[in-house]
Amino acid sequence: xxxxxxxxxxxxxxxxxxxxxxxxxxxxxxxxxxxxxxxxxxxxxxxxxxxxxxxxxxxxxxxxxxxxxxxxxxxxxxxxxxxxxxxxxxxxxxxxxxxxxxxxxxxxxxxxxxxxxxxxxxxxxxxxxxxxxxxxxxxxxxxxxxxxxxxxxxxxxxxxxxxxxxxxxxxxxxxxxxx
Amino acid sequence: xxxxxxxxxxxxxxxxxxxxxxxxxxxxxxxxxxxxxxxxxxxxxxxxxxxxxxxxxxxxxxxxxxxxxxxxxxxxxxxxxxxxxxxxxxxxxxxxxxxxxxxxxxxxxxxxxxxxxxxxxxxxxxxxxxxxxxxxxxxxxxxxxxxxxxxxxxxxxxxxx
Numbered sequence: 001x002x003x004x005x006x007x008x009x010x011x012x013x014x015x016x017x018x019x020x021x022x023x024x025x026x027x028x029x030x031x032x033x034x035x036x037x038x039x040x041x042x043x044x045x046x047x048x049x050x051x052x053x054x055x056x057x058x059x060x061x062x063x064x065x066x067x068x069x070x071x072x073x074x075x076x077x078x079x080x081x082x083x084x085x086x087x088x089x090x091x092x093x094x095x096x097x098x099x100x101x102x103x104x105x106x107x108x109x110x111x112x113x114x115x116x117x118x119x120x121x122x123x124x125x126x127x128x129x130x131x132x133x134x135x136x137x138x139x140x141x142x143x144x145x146x147x148x149x150x151x152x153x154x155x156x157x158x159x160x161x162x163x164x165x166x167x168x169x170x171x172x173x174x175x176x177x178x179x
Numbered sequence: 180x181x182x183x184x185x186x187x188x189x190x191x192x193x194x195x196x197x198x199x200x201x202x203x204x205x206x207x208x209x210x211x212x213x214x215x216x217x218x219x220x221x222x223x224x225x226x227x228x229x230x231x232x233x234x235x236x237x238x239x240x241x242x243x244x245x246x247x248x249x250x251x252x253x254x255x256x257x258x259x260x261x262x263x264x265x266x267x268x269x270x271x272x273x274x275x276x277x278x279x280x281x282x283x284x285x286x287x288x289x290x291x292x293x294x295x296x297x298x299x300x301x302x303x304x305x306x307x308x309x310x311x312x313x314x315x316x317x318x319x320x321x322x323x324x325x326x327x328x329x330x331x332x333x334x335x336x337x338x339x340x
Contacts, residue, residue, distance in 0.1 A: 069274055070281025072289065101249055104258050141258075145249070148266060151273040152245035155238045158281050162234045 001080045002067070009060045016053030019046045020139045024132040051099040052091065054139045058098065058146020059087045059153070066154030073161050083157045087150065094149055102141035184254045191247035198240035199317045202310050205233055210307070219295045227291055230306070234280035237313075241273050255327075265323040272316045279309040 022028060023046045032039025067080050087094075117133075118126030209229060213222045248269065252258065283306045290296050 065274060066277055066281075069278040070285075072283075072285035073281040097249070101252055104252065104256055144266070148245055148270055148273075149249070151270060151277070152242045155242045155273060155277060158277060159235050159238045159242070162231060162238070162280060162284070 001084075002064075005060055005064055005067075005080070005084065009057065009064065012053045012057040012060060016050055016057055016139060016143075019050035019053060020135050021132075022046050023050055024135040025128060048095075050135070050139060051142055052095045054102075054142035055095040055098045055146040056087075056091060058143040058148075059091070059094070059150035061143075062147045062150025062154055063087065066151060066158070070154075070158055073158055079157060079161050082160075083154050086153055086157065090153070094146065098142045098145040098149065101145050102138055184251075187247050187250045187254070191244060191251060194240040194243040194247065195317065195321060198237050198244065199314060199321075201233055201236050201240075202314050205229060206307055206310055206314070223291050223295055223299070226303070227288060230280075230284045230287060234284050237276055238280060241276055245269065245273070259327075261323060261327055265320055265327065268316055268320050268323070272313055272320065275309055275313050275316070279306060279313065283309065 028039050028043035031042050063083055073079055117129045121129055213225055287302050290298050
């Protein structure tokens, strides 16, 4: 199970970073030159790939952290698979939620990064770097909110495990342990 | 007066009260009374039930806190450094609570399945210690929340004073 979660995490990192770099640098234009239909499809979907991969990455990292910190509960067979299935089932709505929250910006403060980047790297390069910075921040914020929601989801599954837990073959409820 | 935003905030605050109040009551009121009034075997039986129920209550409250907290962020419509700090602390609190009930609590149940055991005392001490850390962090989060809701325009350095 841990191996599967590890592989899924790696896949999310690769897909997410690829989609983020593609979105920020306009890589779809290169694809369009080779295969126009594929390029158009990628252009229309790269942003959703970035959001989905970021949310899934946050959820999976939370699952890995949860399994590690709930070592005793995680030894029960169903905890990690149930949490993973729940995350998979809720991925689409959670992607919309995380993406929406991640779009919320900081309150106040002057926006200085684009000007500074343009001053150092020139207008065109600065523009691209600015887009890359915005996409990277958006990606990281989506991952962070995905992580927080993932921890909450794992907590919900852990509650179910605690309520239904048995230890040493006997129910942990006092009614069943009385001599 | 009666809006969705207020209702979500009410649920959020109630969840904080439940999570913090339950842990503090268990640590400072219930545990000392159990130690004084009950013999070892009875105390263990009660403690097992309390840990199980409290785990379910505290973790459920934390789940509700995250859900209502994210709704609150959407209502407020701004994420500043103070909120970043608060959300980071929330993540740490949930991880600690998962460790407290998912590892220590479950281990206490397993070890105590056949009655009193010498390995229980250090486990219970660690359980209380983690619970206290969770409580203190929740209090810090509450303070930061007051900074966010009552002094939204005040810089981080001032809000932390």
